[in-house]
Amino acid sequence: MKPATFTYLRPKNIDEALNYLAEYGDDAKILSGGQSLIPILNMRLSTPQYLIDIGRIEDLSYIRDEGDYLAIGAATKHIEIEQSALVKESCPLLHEGIQWVGHKQIRNRGTVGGSIAHADASAELPCILSALRGEIILAAVDGEEVVSPEEFFLTYMLTSIRPDQLVKEIRFPKLQATNGWAFVEMARRHGDFAMVEVACVVELNNLGQIEFCRMAAGGANPVPCVLELAEEFLIGKYPSEEVIKEAGAIAMEMVDPDGDLHGSAEYRRSLTGVMVQRAIKAAVERAGKVRNDE
Numbered sequence: 001m002k003p004a005t006f007t008y009l010r011p012k013n014i015d016e017a018l019n020y021l022a023e024y025g026d027d028a029k030i031l032s033g034g035q036s037l038i039p040i041l042n043m044r045l046s047t048p049q050y051l052i053d054i055g056r057i058e059d060l061s062y063i064r065d066e067g068d069y070l071a072i073g074a075a076t077k078h079i080e081i082e083q084s085a086l087v088k089e090s091c092p093l094l095h096e097g098i099q100w101v102g103h104k105q106i107r108n109r110g111t112v113g114g115s116i117a118h119a120d121a122s123a124e125l126p127c128i129l130s131a132l133r134g135e136i137i138l139a140a141v142d143g144e145e146v147v148s149p150e151e152f153f154l155t156y157m158l159t160s161i162r163p164d165q166l167v168k169e170i171r172f173p174k175l176q177a178t179n180g181w182a183f184v185e186m187a188r189r190h191g192d193f194a195m196v197e198v199a200c201v202v203e204l205n206n207l208g209q210i211e212f213c214r215m216a217a218g219g220a221n222p223v224p225c226v227l228e229l230a231e232e233f234l235i236g237k238y239p240s241e242e243v244i245k246e247a248g249a250i251a252m253e254m255v256d257p258d259g260d261l262h263g264s265a266e267y268r269r270s271l272t273g274v275m276v277q278r279a280i281k282a283a284v285e286r287a288g289k290v291r292n293d294e
């Protein structure tokens, strides 16, 4: 199938894009890398009157070190994040996780803003952003708004963005040099969407106890699930086999997956427990290495 007829608009800068959105937002779709939107248009699951192509706006493509966090422009391509030395050094969790987004061809065109706005329950970037408690900057002609992932992701492919807003920037908190991290994923084939994925960051104290933990699961709920109860449980504990197993059990209780053709609800719940255990073990191992090197 081919898309229904639409008017193609290519704004030269952010202001022009926001003006188009103010005028046509209710009948328009933003086009960025097109990796999700084009198939949707081709199948006529969406038939917007206007397409506003932001993919070539230079001011929306950047990776900046802002001290505590990395500011990434919405139109920055996945491949640029994957290849960024700054990302690898300051947010290795993001560097590890982005390599799980589809195939290289997808990452060559897909953008960080597109992944966040598309809000697929299994997508890697929303899960990483949620684990790190990052922020999303929304822009409209009447100003900007900073929202948390919790405020932004409402349910499957539904966010709190208004029709006249665009995702302008995503802020990923940087990791500390003493943090251990892991992004683990289970997908049926390489490049497929995750059945379940887990992003985890830990820090150990001098005694080897877990002092800090950030963790979220994707694919197990309609939106990324911040595993707060499991995080709290781990604080102050030695990461023994038993403790990690218990954290996995707590995480399983925190998710309420739906079944689909890739796996039943029970399978996804059980997989969440397994992936949480793997993520903690891998993150603890990396954190332990840092401690030993000190």
Ligand SMILES: Cc1cc2nc3c(=O)[nH]c(=O)nc-3n(C[C@H](O)[C@H](O)[C@H](O)COP(=O)(O)OP(=O)(O)OC[C@H]3O[C@@H](n4cnc5c(N)ncnc54)[C@H](O)[C@@H]3O)c2cc1C
Residues within 6 Å of the ligand: 029, 030, 031, 032, 033, 034, 035, 036, 037, 038, 054, 074, 075, 100, 101, 102, 103, 106, 109, 110, 111, 112, 113, 114, 115, 117, 118, 120, 122, 123, 124, 125, 161, 165, 166, 167, 168, 191, 192, 193, 194
């Ligand atoms: C074969 C295949 C495999 C894939 N595997 C994965 C995977 O494993 N993990 C994964 O996360 N994704 C995967 N995807 C989906 C895809 O990679 C991402 O959803 C994509 O990168 C989104 O970015 P984009 O720039 O292409 O967005 P687009 O397709 O251009 O847009 C997606 C949606 O977001 C909206 N949008 C885009 N940018 C903005 C913005 N700045 N502000 C507001 N709204 C905006 C659009 O209007 C549209 O609704 C896969 C896709 C394919 C085709």
